[in-house]
Amino acid sequence: MSRLSPALLADMTEWRRHLHRFPECGFDVEQTSDFIAARLESFGIEVVRNIGHTGLVGVLRAGDGAGAIGLRADMDALHIHEKNSFAHRSQHEGRMHACGHDGHSTMLMGAAAELAQSRDFNGTVYFIFQPDEEHGKGAQAMIDAGLFERFPMDAVYGLHNLPGLPAGSFTVRPGSLMASxxxxxxxxxxxxxxxxxxxxxxxxxxxxxxxxxxxxxxxxxxxxxxxxxxxxxxxxxxxxxxxxxxxxxxxxxxxxxxxxxxxxxxxxxxxxxxxxxxxxxxxxxxxxxxxxxxYPTVNSAAETQHAVSAARAALGNDMVNDSCDPFTISEDFSSMLRVKPGCYALLGNGTESVGGCALHNPNYDFNDGILESGARYWIQLVREQLR
Ligand SMILES: [Zn+2]
Ligand SMILES: [Zn+2]
Known part of the structure; x- marks a missing residue:
């Protein structure tokens, strides 16, 4: 699969750092959802706002295929005082993107930009941007607001960075991936x-x-x-x-x-x-x-196969672990997987000083070096699943 253009990658790095500078928490992610909606609209993607308070869905169709998949990113930050001193450190006192949701939103925006331009798939992609993952309420709020009825999809996929795994590596397992x-x-x-x-x-x-x-x-x-x-x-x-x-x-x-x-x-x-x-x-x-x-995060078998196939094509065989041990951390994407088949996977944030700092730590930062890996995984998944 071809690389993303340097221009798009430069934009993505800027978006990611902008989101990092202005973190918002819980359902109060108005500026963040405005920013994401404006980017999606600039790519020519239809945007539906206020799905579960500040949640939003971008809708992109190509060809006449009946297939549809949802790709989900989370938007919320944490109530942590950032200890980093780099230029893009938090400007919102007491709030910080210490879980990398700034990176997740950016990887999905990057994939949306590329797919809106290439339109080389057949079906519908729903780009789902969710508030309030950290308190475990946002996914259910979007479901209660009719996410899966208003945007009928065959499966839903999620991706989270993980420090301590090699940058850009992909880790997943069928069945239970994370704990309740x-x-x-x-x-x-x-x-x-x-x-x-x-x-x-x-x-x-x-x-x-x-x-x-x-x-x-x-x-x-x-x-x-x-x-x-x-x-x-x-x-x-x-x-x-x-x-x-x-x-x-x-x-x-x-x-x-x-x-x-x-x-x-x-x-x-x-x-x-x-x-x-x-x-x-x-x-x-x-x-x-x-x-x-x-709830426990439980991946369905077929969709995990689809995710692994896309990750191998996008990132390389040796970058993919398809049978990792389960993790005792939790994730509210589990609520979506209770309703729809799908797959949640982890993307290595790195092991060095950049990317190696643990999640929810005041010194954490999302590794911009993996933005392209995440976006390419999303793009490949759409191209393989919507033929
Ligand atoms: Zn978190
Ligand atoms: Zn998180």
Whole structure:
């Protein structure tokens, strides 16, 4: 596949640095979506705004093919004070593109520019620009706004950079690529009182301690060691007692990750059963809350094959790993993959000083050296899937 023109690459570097300079968070990405919409329109692409608040979709048709695919980038930044000193560092105090969504948006804009000019495919491409990935709400907001009904597509694809992988390398796997993320809060109510006379009440601290230990059996005794990988971490234990007063209430909070929705349902059910059983034995009350923020990111087999094929053609065979280990980080593109077949993949951001800094770190920067790799992957995917 041919390289992108130096002029387009220069534009992309400028767009990326502009977005980096003016990061916006959550659904409040008005300037960012204005900027992207203006670029897409300048390429002659029809733009539909306000799909899930600030989300937008660019529509590009060529030929008379009935096939359609969606390519998705995220637009939002993080509430982090940037520590970099380069010229394109954040001008928005306390906000920063520390996850590379500036780069994701730019790679997709670059692909849109090239495809709008070449129009050498047959069908419809939807360029999806999503707000609020970091809080896990943006993808679902776009779906709720009718994304897949208003823009009917056969499959949807996503791409995220990853520091620590060689620049421009492509990493993916069929099935579960990334974990779910859920939080839990368990409130145990007892009868507090004098520390010298515990037999007169119900000590929720002792009950809570048993609950923390009991939760350890969910992964080790209720889930398959081979098929149901999961992590449950109790991370906070809060009481209202003091040195000589037995508390009346204990709150246990924590976090949980796993790789399939079936495992997720089982974990929630088993956790509550453990809490209920221990509390009942002790005569304590409880409230159990389990909040799922991100579903597991599960790639469909055929679309993963399509992604791998496009990546091999665009980036070279030796740059593609099609059977990586799953990652315990999470991604709200998972919500789109619950509704549509598709594939989420990772693009190496580099291992050196440029590109090697971890995501969500105040010294992170997207590596402009991989802009072309990402755009070429998108272009190749469209050309192969919409023939
Ligand atoms: Zn992030
Ligand atoms: Zn991200």
């Amino acid at each position: 993320e859920s939080s839990f809060e368990i409130v145990i109510g007892g009868t507090g009182g004098h520390a010298a006379m515990p037999h007169t009440g119900v000590d929720p601290l002792v009950v809570g301690a048993q609950v923390v230990v009991g939760l350890q059996t969910v992964v080790s005794r209720s889930l398959s060691a081979i098929h149901e990988t999961a992590v449950i971490s109790a991370t906070e234990f809060i009481t209202n007692g003091t040195v000589n007063v037995i508390p009346s209430e204990v709150t246990i909070k924590g976090d949980c990750r796993c790789f399939t929705e079936a495992t997720l349902a089982k974990i929630e059910q088993r956790m509550e059963a453990v809490v209920a059983g221990i509390c009942q034995a002790a005569g304590a009350r409880y409230r159990f809350e389990f909040i799922n923020t991100f």
